[in-house]
Amino acid sequence: MKFKGTDAYVATDDLTVAVNAAVTLERPLLVKGEPGTGKTELARQVAGALGLRLIEWNIKSTTKAQQGLYEYDAVSRLRDSQLGEARVHDVGNYIKRGKLWEAFASDEKVVLLIDEVDKADIEFPNDLLQELDRMEFHVYETGETIRARHRPVIIITSNNEKELPDAFLRRCFFHYIRFPDPETLKRIIEVHNPGIKTALLTTALTQFFEIRDQPGLKKKPSTSEVLDWLKLILAEDLSPEDLRRDGADALPKLHGALLKNEQDVHLFERLAFMARRQR
Numbered sequence: 242m243k244f245k246g247t248d249a250y251v252a253t254d255d256l257t258v259a260v261n262a263a264v265t266l267e268r269p270l271l272v273k274g275e276p277g278t279g280k281t282e283l284a285r286q287v288a289g290a291l292g293l294r295l296i297e298w299n300i301k302s303t304t305k306a307q308q309g310l311y312e313y314d315a316v317s318r319l320r321d322s323q324l325g326e327a328r329v330h331d332v333g334n335y336i337k338r339g340k341l342w343e344a345f346a347s348d349e350k351v352v353l354l355i356d357e358v359d360k361a362d363i364e365f366p367n368d369l370l371q372e373l374d375r376m377e378f379h380v381y382e383t384g385e386t387i388r389a390r391h392r393p394v395i396i397i398t399s400n401n402e403k404e405l406p407d408a409f410l411r412r413c414f415f416h417y418i419r420f421p422d423p424e425t426l427k428r429i430i431e432v433h434n435p436g437i438k439t440a441l442l443t444t445a446l447t448q449f450f451e452i453r454d455q456p457g458l459k460k461k462p463s464t465s466e467v468l469d470w471l472k473l474i475l476a477e478d479l480s481p482e483d484l485r486r487d488g489a490d491a492l493p494k495l496h497g498a499l500l501k502n503e504q505d506v507h508l509f510e511r512l513a514f515m516a517r518r519q520r
Contacts, residue, residue: 242291250279250286251421251429259416260287266414269355269373269395271405274418277463280398283418284354287396294347296393297354298340304361306368309341310378310387332382341372345389352394359399366409374412421464423450433468434475444481445471448493452500457508462499470498 244260246252252260260283263270272280288295298309314335321329328334338346344353358366372378376389397413399405421429423446430442449470453461462470473495474484484494492509493499500506 244287244290247286247290249432250282251425251432252283252286253421253425256283256416256418259414263396263414264394267392268412268414269397271397271399271410271413271415272418273399273401273415275420275461275463276400277465278418278420279464280418281354281356284352284356284396284398287394288352291352291394293394294349294351295354296340296344296347296351297356299356300358300360300365302360302362304365306361306365306372307339309339309355309369310372311339311342311380312337313382336380336382341369341378342387344393345376345378345387347390347393350391350393352396355395355397357400358397359402359405363403363406367406370408370412420461426464426467429464430468430471434471437471437475440481441474441479441484442471444484445474448484449499452493452509455508459504460501462501466499466501470495473498 242264244252244257244264246257259272260270272283274280284297285295287293313332314337318329318332318335340353340355344351373395376392377386379386427442427446430446431437445467449462449467452458470493477495479494492506492513496506496509500509
């Protein structure tokens, strides 16, 4: 099984090498990068390209590792026992399978996405070490051991919000998705907007990188945000001339797609004010 990118996803050479290395080593692929650089979409495209079903486990700040294995509903069992329900005698009726169990029990190989692992508590990755390493776990309530029928392709994403434990990192193949260079970004845009006029794309990208490289910017606009911006530009039928800025109008057209906090908006407003004073 080799991943080479897809018609809908531009994968750089180093990214395809990382995906295929993780598949060959049968190690989880840990993907880091700025928000909006396509980490989650990578898992979906890998699944599609390899013809595998995708199982998504979206991590929140309250997520516990145990939830990925299974959850035992003791409260419901106690209630049923008080009501004299017959199902209370089978503890399996009160066990809810998690995403790891679903991936392990699958009759076919699957892609398991553990999305934004750094959102959870720092102990979350450590609590999954043995399960990801041995591809099995024990269900204490029933006494059974769940083993993976087919070792899943595991892709773990992180926005680098917190450091991950060394023991966890040791078990992964690591790749950092760098922000795309202008040529790669142009290819990505053309995939999503086929036939976009060259002059418009050149002007938009020139302005986008000027904005992104502006000193003092709190949140740099990402790949997903430039795609949204261009979608709006095309919907409004703006021309390259419409996009051009001068010092008196430093805010880009439709800037709400690119600038996502008031600090960055105020930064460009100050730049415009300073430019007007210098005239």
